[in-house]
Amino acid sequence: MKDTPSISVLMPVRNAETFLKEAVDSILGQTFTDFEFIIIDDASTDRSPEIIRSYTDSRIKFIQNKSNQGNHISRNIGLEKACGKYIAAMDTDDRALPERLLTQYHYMEQHPDVLACGCLFYVNSTIISKPLNDRDIRIALLHDNCFLHPSLFIRTEVMQAIGGYDKEYRYSADYDLVCRISLLGKITNLPDVLMEYRMHKEQISQKHTDMQKHYADRIRNNYREEIMKRMPPVSIVIPLRIESTEREANLHCVLQYLLRSPFVYIDLLEADKERHFFFTHHERIRYRFVHDEEPVFYRTHYLNELLREAQHSIVGIWDADVLIPEAQLIAAVWHVLGGCVLCFPYNGKFRFLEKERSNAIRKDMDELQAGEGYCLLGRPSVGGAFLVNKTKYLEAGGENEGFYGWGPEDAERVKRLEILELPIARTKGLLYHLHHERKPDIGVDNRKKAQHNQKVLLNTCRQSKEELTKALKCHTGIFSYLDNHN
Numbered sequence: 001m002k003d004t005p006s007i008s009v010l011m012p013v014r015n016a017e018t019f020l021k022e023a024v025d026s027i028l029g030q031t032f033t034d035f036e037f038i039i040i041d042d043a044s045t046d047r048s049p050e051i052i053r054s055y056t057d058s059r060i061k062f063i064q065n066k067s068n069q070g071n072h073i074s075r076n077i078g079l080e081k082a083c084g085k086y087i088a089a090m091d092t093d094d095r096a097l098p099e100r101l102l103t104q105y106h107y108m109e110q111h112p113d114v115l116a117c118g119c120l121f122y123v124n125s126t127i128i129s130k131p132l133n134d135r136d137i138r139i140a141l142l143h144d145n146c147f148l149h150p151s152l153f154i155r156t157e158v159m160q161a162i163g164g165y166d167k168e169y170r171y172s173a174d175y176d177l178v179c180r181i182s183l184l185g186k187i188t189n190l191p192d193v194l195m196e197y198r199m200h201k202e203q204i205s206q207k208h209t210d211m212q213k214h215y216a217d218r219i220r221n222n223y224r225e226e227i228m229k230r231m232p233p234v235s236i237v238i239p240l241r242i243e244s245t246e247r248e249a250n251l252h253c254v255l256q257y258l259l260r261s262p263f264v265y266i267d268l269l270e271a272d273k274e275r276h277f278f279f280t281h282h283e284r285i286r287y288r289f290v291h292d293e294e295p296v297f298y299r300t301h302y303l304n305e306l307l308r309e310a311q312h313s314i315v316g317i318w319d320a321d322v323l324i325p326e327a328q329l330i331a332a333v334w335h336v337l338g339g340c341v342l343c344f345p346y347n348g349k350f351r352f353l354e355k356e357r358s359n360a361i362r363k364d365m366d367e368l369q370a371g372e373g374y375c376l377l378g379r380p381s382v383g384g385a386f387l388v389n390k391t392k393y394l395e396a397g398g399e400n401e402g403f404y405g406w407g408p409e410d411a412e413r414v415k416r417l418e419i420l421e422l423p424i425a426r427t428k429g430l431l432y433h434l435h436h437e438r439k440p441d442i443g444v445d446n447r448k449k450a451q452h453n454q455k456v457l458l459n460t461c462r463q464s465k466e467e468l469t470k471a472l473k474c475h476t477g478i479f480s481y482l483d484n485h486n
Contacts (some may be wrong), residue, residue, distance in 0.1 A: 008084030012074035016092035173213035348380025407453030
């Protein structure tokens with residue numbers, strides 16, 4: 001081995017005699033041999049030091065702590081001694097497959113823009129999948145760690161730049177580590193299965209579950225705060241017609257919920273005989289009133305007006321009664337930045353909130369509990385809220401103004417983009433719908449309106465990509481209801 005190895009493998013040891021030999025042998029048996037193996041014994045009281053000393057391989061550098069320092073402090077001690085270009089993490093109760101170091105080393109050499117990588121792994125012969133690309137990983141980190149810690153392979157200069165592991169997060173320092181690396185640049189999981197992970201009752205994650213969760217919550221919040229500082233501005237547009245005090249209260253709640261995200265700017269357009277919605281001025285809310293005597297709210301038309309007037313390149317189209325958790329909104333923005341024309345910031349499931357729960361949440365938004373509410377639809381929903389690339393969505397027709405009032409415009413929108421072969425995405429997570437009484441349009445032939453709207457949907461569905469593309473060249477909204485309605 002040359003004086004400066006390519007890889008420094010770091011493995012802290014604390015009373016690990018049961019599985020230690022298997023872990024050490026799995027590293028010494030790697031097909032890639034240019035590494036140093038830094039083993040830090042953290043004041044073990046079992047046979048661990050004896051087992052380590054039984055090896056004569058010159059690649060092993062054995063460090064002994066005089067007193068118990070803890071897992072991640074021991075890793076930092078090893079990091080100070082590391083000479084390799086890369087740091088490979090390792091645990092005493094896991095096993096690295098023979099090609100692990102070779103595969104990760106070659107990948108990092110070929111991808112200089114990537115700061116760190118992990119890999120897939122076995123648990124009891126079952127392959128555990130993880131998000132692979134940088135965008136999906138950043139989305140996953142908003143919720144929890146998505147790396148097997150002993151699979152991490154990190155550029156040493158990156159580890160040194162961020163100061164290694166943060167001892168403040170004693171039992172979740174690995175989650176904090178990958179969050180901080182992700183904030184610096186690209187991080188990925190390889191699709192290769194390169195580790196075997198062993199689960200047992202003596203693991204840190206098993207013995208300190210409550211403390212680990214406490215630290216993870218703090219790390220998650222810190223990560224989200226840093227992410228929000230880096231988000232591009234997003235316009236959320238809401239056309240409205242207030243027909244009840246419940247809907248007015250819902251909109252106030254939705255606005256407060258959205259404004260928690262500092263990158264969100266809201267455009268409201270109220271169309272009615274007179275103004276009904278009033279709110280305290282906010283620098284990130286724009287409001288416009290349009291006098292409209294029509295008994296039916298021409299939502300698609302007003303949405304197109306809002307889309308064209310939106311200040312930012314990413315636009316969210318929101319109903320006045322829906323709440324989307326912030327992490328899902330961030331994930332949807334990233335999908336649009338990644339090339340999607342449209343992204344739903346939820347998984348297709350609406351959770352309808354009972355009247356009493358809605359009242360409680362309007363008073364205190366922190367009352368909203370993950371997973372609460374009931375589901376009415378047996379199929380994935382395509383309404384409620386979605387984000388678009390403003391330019392590309394308007395080029396694809398924007399909102400279809402052939403629809404008058406509420407109808408199947410949500411289904412038509414998705415079908416149209418599918419025909420045009422434009423990318424659509426969804427995030428994980430639920431959409432929560434605040435309660436309000438639903439009233440039919442008064443003074444309108446609702447049966448005739450429904451039949452018309454159904455024809456508009458079918459008209460899109462039967463068109464080819466070529467026919468639809470040709471039609472779009474002449475219309476921002478594909479059709480105008482007022483021009484085509486009899």
